[in-house]
Amino acid sequence: MALARVDGVTYTYPGRERPALTDATFEVHPGELVCLLGASGSGKSTLMRALAGLVPHFHGGRFAGRVDVAGRDTRTIKPSDLAGTVASVFQDPEDQVVFTGVEHEVAFGLENIGVPPVEIHERAVEALDAMGAAHLAGRRTQDLSAGELQRVCVGSALALRPDLLLLDEPTSQLDPDAAEGLLDLLTALGCAVVISEQRPALPLERCDRVVFLEHGRVVIDATQAEGLCWLEETRPAFVAHESVHVGSDGDGATVCSVHSASHAYGDRIVRVPDIELRRGEIVALTGPNGSGKTTLAKLAAGLLEPVTGRVDRVGRASYLSQDPGRYVVAERVEEEVGLGVGGDLARARRALAAVDLDGYADRHPRDLSSGERERLGLASVLVTEPDLLVLDEPTRGVDPERKLVLAALLRSQAGSRATLVVTHDLVFAADVADRVVSVEPLREPVRA
Amino acid sequence: MSPVPAALLLAGVAAAALLADRTISVAVMVAVLLAVCSRAPRRRRWPYLLGTLTGAAMLFVFSPLFARYGGIVYWDGPSVPVIGRLDITSEELSYALFQSLRFAAVGLAFAAYALLLDHDRLLMAGGRLRRSVLAIALATRLVPTLERDAAGFVEALRGRGVAVEGVRGHARLVSPLVAGSLERSLNLAESMEARGFGRPGRTRAPSPPWTAWDRLAIVGAVAIVVAGALWL
Numbered sequence: 001m002a003l004a005r006v007d008g009v010t011y012t013y014p015g016r017e018r019p020a021l022t023d024a025t026f027e028v029h030p031g032e033l034v035c036l037l038g039a040s041g042s043g044k045s046t047l048m049r050a051l052a053g054l055v056p057h058f059h060g061g062r063f064a065g066r067v068d069v070a071g072r073d074t075r076t077i078k079p080s081d082l083a084g085t086v087a088s089v090f091q092d093p094e095d096q097v098v099f100t101g102v103e104h105e106v107a108f109g110l111e112n113i114g115v116p117p118v119e120i121h122e123r124a125v126e127a128l129d130a131m132g133a134a135h136l137a138g139r140r141t142q143d144l145s146a147g148e149l150q151r152v153c154v155g156s157a158l159a160l161r162p163d164l165l166l167l168d169e170p171t172s173q174l175d176p177d178a179a180e181g182l183l184d185l186l187t188a189l190g191c192a193v194v195i196s197e198q199r200p201a202l203p204l205e206r207c208d209r210v211v212f213l214e215h216g217r218v219v220i221d222a223t224q225a226e227g228l229c230w231l232e233e234t235r236p237a238f239v240a241h242e243s244v245h246v247g248s249d250g251d252g253a254t255v256c257s258v259h260s261a262s263h264a265y266g267d268r269i270v271r272v273p274d275i276e277l278r279r280g281e282i283v284a285l286t287g288p289n290g291s292g293k294t295t296l297a298k299l300a301a302g303l304l305e306p307v308t309g310r311v312d313r314v315g316r317a318s319y320l321s322q323d324p325g326r327y328v329v330a331e332r333v334e335e336e337v338g339l340g341v342g343g344d345l346a347r348a349r350r351a352l353a354a355v356d357l358d359g360y361a362d363r364h365p366r367d368l369s370s371g372e373r374e375r376l377g378l379a380s381v382l383v384t385e386p387d388l389l390v391l392d393e394p395t396r397g398v399d400p401e402r403k404l405v406l407a408a409l410l411r412s413q414a415g416s417r418a419t420l421v422v423t424h425d426l427v428f429a430a431d432v433a434d435r436v437v438s439v440e441p442l443r444e445p446v447r448a
Numbered sequence: 449m450s451p452v453p454a455a456l457l458l459a460g461v462a463a464a465a466l467l468a469d470r471t472i473s474v475a476v477m478v479a480v481l482l483a484v485c486s487r488a489p490r491r492r493r494w495p496y497l498l499g500t501l502t503g504a505a506m507l508f509v510f511s512p513l514f515a516r517y518g519g520i521v522y523w524d525g526p527s528v529p530v531i532g533r534l535d536i537t538s539e540e541l542s543y544a545l546f547q548s549l550r551f552a553a554v555g556l557a558f559a560a561y562a563l564l565l566d567h568d569r570l571l572m573a574g575g576r577l578r579r580s581v582l583a584i585a586l587a588t589r590l591v592p593t594l595e596r597d598a599a600g601f602v603e604a605l606r607g608r609g610v611a612v613e614g615v616r617g618h619a620r621l622v623s624p625l626v627a628g629s630l631e632r633s634l635n636l637a638e639s640m641e642a643r644g645f646g647r648p649g650r651t652r653a654p655s656p657p658w659t660a661w662d663r664l665a666i667v668g669a670v671a672i673v674v675a676g677a678l679w680l
Contacts, residue, residue, distance in 0.1 A: 052642050059638075083644030090642075095635035098586070100567050107653045112644030120653040142592055156643070266491050303606055319607030326597075327604035329624045340608035366627060380608055390607075 002027040002068075003192050004051055004164055009065035011046060011055055020046040022216040023065070028164060028192050035203040035227070036196040037238055038213035039399045040371030044196040045091065047213065048166045051194065052088045053079035070163055084113035087157035088166040091370070091397065092323075093149040093173065096156075102128070102144070103137045106156045113160065127159035128152070130185055132178070146173040146322065147289030154182065158189075167195045171202070172396050175288040175424050198399050199425055200238050204228065237400040240427075253279050255388050255418035256300050256317070261309035263295050269307065272296035273439055277388060277418035282410060284429035285422045287439030293422045294322070294392055296439065300420055301390040315387030322393045324377025328365035333357065333376060336365050340384040351383035352376075354409060370397050378406070385416070392422045400427075407432040450658055451565045453665035458557045458565075460669030464676025465553035471542070473680035474549040481556035488563035495595065496563060500555030508548040512540035562591065586636075590629070597628055 005027050012019040021043045028034055028051075038044050049055040053074040056063040067074040070085045087109070090096055099105040106124040115123065128134045133151040136144065144152065150173040157165060165186070171179035183202045186193050197203050204210065210227025212220045212235070220230050231238045255277050262271040272292045277283055277300065285293050298304040299311050301319035318340070321327065330336040337348035345361075352358050355375040360368065365376055374397055381389060391410075395403050403425070410419060410432055423429050429436050465477050485493055513525075518537030525534030601621050602612045612618060644650075 054638055054642060058641055078647075079641045080644045080647040083642060083647065086642075088639075088642045090635065090639055092635065095632050096639040098582075098636065098640060104653075108645075109643040111652055112647055112650050114647075114649040114651050117651050117654045120651070124653075142596070160643075266489065301607060303603060316609065318609065319603075321600065321604050321607055324604060326628060327601050327624075329601065329605065329620065339605070339610050366631070377604075384609055 001029075003030045004028040004069045005067070006047065006050060007066045007068070009047075009050055009063070009067060011050065011064070012062045013046075014060045016061075018216075019062075020216050021050065024050075024213075024216065024218050026211055026218050026221045028194060030163070030192055031190055032192055032208040033187060033203070033206060034192070034194045034209045034211055035200065035207035035224075036194055036211050036213070037200055037231075037235075038196075039401060040198075040397065041369045042213040043216040044213055045168055046216070048088065048168050048194065048196065050074070051164065051166055052086050053077060053082045054088075080112070083109065084160050085162060086164045086166060087160045087162035089153050089157045089168060089170050091168045091172070093146065093153040096153050097141045097149065100140055100142065102133075102139050102141055102152050105141055105152060106159050109156055109160050123159050123161075124155075127155040130158055131155040132181060145290055147175065147178065150174060151178070161191070163191055165189070165191055165193045167193065169197060169397065170195065171197065171199060171424075173289070173393075173424075175286075176426055177288060179424070198395070198397060198403075199427065200400065201240060201427065204231075204239065235401070237404050251279050252281070253314075254312075255279050255315065256311070256313045256420075258296065258300055258306075258311050259309050261296075261299055261306040261311055263299060263304045264307045270295045271308075272299060273437070275300070275420075275437060277420055279387070279418050280415050281435065282414050282419040282421060282433045284433035284436045285420060285439060286424065286426065286429055286436060291439045293439050297390045297392050297420060297422045300388065313388060316384065317388040317390065318381040318384045318386035319390045320377055320381045320392060320394060322396065324380070325368075325370055325373025328373065328376070331364060332361070333363050333365055333368070334361035336376060337379045337383050340380055347383055348379075351379040354382060355379045356405070371399065371402065374398055375402075382413070387417050389417050389419045390422075391420070393424070394421065395423060395425045395428045403428050404431065449665060450656070450662045451567070453658070453662040453669070454565055455561060456669040457665045457672075458561050460672045462554045462557035464672045464680060465550050465557075467673065467676035468680035470680055471546045471549060473676075474546065474553055477553045478549050478556060481553060481560060484560045485556055485563060488560075492592070493559070493563055495591075496555075496559035500552055500559060503555060504548040504552040507551050508544045511544045511547060512536045515540040515543065593632070594625060594629065597625055601625065 006024055009021050009024045010019050011021040024047060036044050036047065046055060049059065050067050051069060057079050069082060097105055098108055103124050106127055107120050110120045110123055125134060125137060128137055131151040131154055133148065133155055136148055136152060141149065141152065150170065154170050171182060174182065179202055183206050187206045195203050207224050210220065210222055210224060211218060220227060222230060228239060257276045258272065259274050262269050270292045272295055275296065285296065287293050295304065298319065299306055301317045302313060303319055328336055330339060334345050334348045334352065337351050338345050341347050349361055352361060355378050357372065357375055357379060365373065368376060378394060394406065398406065407428060421432060461477055461481065465474050468474050485497060513534050514531065518539030520538035521535055522538060523536040527533045598621060601624060605612050
């Protein structure tokens with residue numbers, strides 16, 4: 001018998017004309033791992049929300065069809081009453097945190113669902129331990145890195161011991177080892193898991209079923225083997241593929257070099273490895289969470305000053321921060337892009353066209369989808385035509401097909417600049433980079 | 449110290465500062481609160497200290513200009529339309545010092561609350577008032593969150609070669625900061641709903657029992673309010 005059943009659900013968000021889900025039908029059985037795939041904006045997150053009862057209860061809108069979870073019709077039961085049976089981890093860990101202390105954060109859900117007080121501490125610690133985050137229990141949530149926060153959020157969901165675990169891009173901030181550890185843990189949990197990922201290789205290896213959404217419709221719901229065959233034939237970007245590099249025509253001159261550098265964050269000093277970036281070359285910087293990749297990237301771009309060593313740079317550097325969609329300032333898309341070039345809207349429109357956002361120039365940036373906002377962020381730095389382009393996790397939330405387009409775009413422009421890409425996405429790194437530099441933790445805590 | 453007695457003690461000091469009549473008493477409270485706030489990490493404490501001390505300094509500088517009393521005139525300035533004659537007297541300066549110290553004491557008590565208390569445990573102690581205390585805890589967290597978001601905006605703009613300088617440069621971040629906060633609050637509300645917030649039958653993780661210091665702090669909070677009203 002199915003644990004959850006989505007039956008002919010058509011759903012439209014308030015104020016929207018096009019439905020986010022159209023006649024979606026599928027089932028989740030106890031203990032199975034379902035890999036939910038699709039392009040950005042295809043309805044994956046909405047389907048997760050429907051399974052958690054948040055659609056329509058929290059979001060409103062027009063809802064038709066039926067969702068049953070553990071025998072309960074979500075139209076008649078509130079999402080808070082489903083908590084415990086269902087646990088959700090949303091895309092952005094920063095927006096899910098209620099408390100200041102990590103252990104209290106994990107305990108929050110347990111208290112809400114009425115777990116006996118004597119069990120709360122034990123279950124919170126157990127869940128953090130399972131996520132390899134037991135050492136974070138006494139830390140403040142606002143002092144955690146994005147990867148650490150993501151572990152805490154997944155731990156908060158695991159602590160509930162749900163029958164159905166809904167994970168929306170749970171590894172987007174995790175390094176490959178941590179992501180693999182999480183997937184191993186999920187397969188051993190025993191509860192049903194629906195996981196949506198834009199780095200689908202790991203979940204596809206371990207899942208029982210593959211569900212693919214396109215424009216809100218379930219286009220395939222198949223076993224792992226059938227799903228993989230279907231993906232290889234119809235959506236090859238979602239499965240392993242050969243990287244095809246087109247050589248760039250840069251002059252190879254050094255644009256930036258970082259030598260024996262370190263930076264102080266208050267009383268903590270982070271040392272970074274040496275690196276040299278040459279025109280015409282794309283370098284991917286990979287490594288575990290907390291290894292100093294972002295520090296190195298910001299030092300190279302001139303956003304941080306070294307306390308030791310030296311950073312030499314030639315020409316203009318532009319830096320695209322993590323989660324750029326959050327940091328939009330202007331009221332119109334083209335104005336946002338034009339900020340970096342003194343308001344030159346003609347250049348802004350050309351940059352928008354390069355990332356397939358032509359036609360969006362007059363829209364408000366916050367009306368764009370998350371994937372569109374990521375591309376807007378990219379256009380905002382490409383428009384500056386820098387000598388050094390630094391991109392920090394540019395593929396977070398970007399679907400595999402769009403990543404290939406992004407890689408092709410960066411490669412086509414590589415000759416005019418040096419490019420440094422910080423990423424946990426090893427497939428993207430292989431697609432885009434001429435050279436991959438792996439950073440190992442060199443952190444050396446020093447009291448100022 | 450447990451957060452509830454600590455919060456009551458800080459509230460007691462703030463109330464005593466408002467009730468006290470002597471400048472030296474309030475000055476001592478300000479000094480003690482400054483010492484307490486200095487225990488917070490430098491990176492976190494400076495916005496609170498800067499805000500409080502700047503506010504107190506402005507009160508001290510401007511309030512004598514608008515006051516009208518005292519016989520010992522230090523400065524006799526021009527007459528300004530609407531406001532009248534500007535002058536500064538000894539009594540006005542004394543009163544301004546007293547009021548600015550009161551302002552500083554209340555501000556520093558809040559700073560100590562925001563910087564040093566475990567708001568999570570305070571929230572858990574809220575019992576039936578949990579929803580109200582949760583709102584306060586989330587509002588308290590808003591300040592560091594906005595601070596971090598503002599830093600993110602500045603960094604994102606600097607990454608494109610756009611300098612954020614001066615009052616005008618920072619002022620244009622206000623609207624996107626508010627819009628970002630609204631987005632964040634919606635996401636947080638959704639997450640809380642999915643995690644069972646508001647469901648009947650909730651429990652509470654056990655809190656550590658109060659120590660002798662906690663009981664002493666409660667007595668101290670009452671004592672300092674009484675002392676502030678009667679003797680200080």
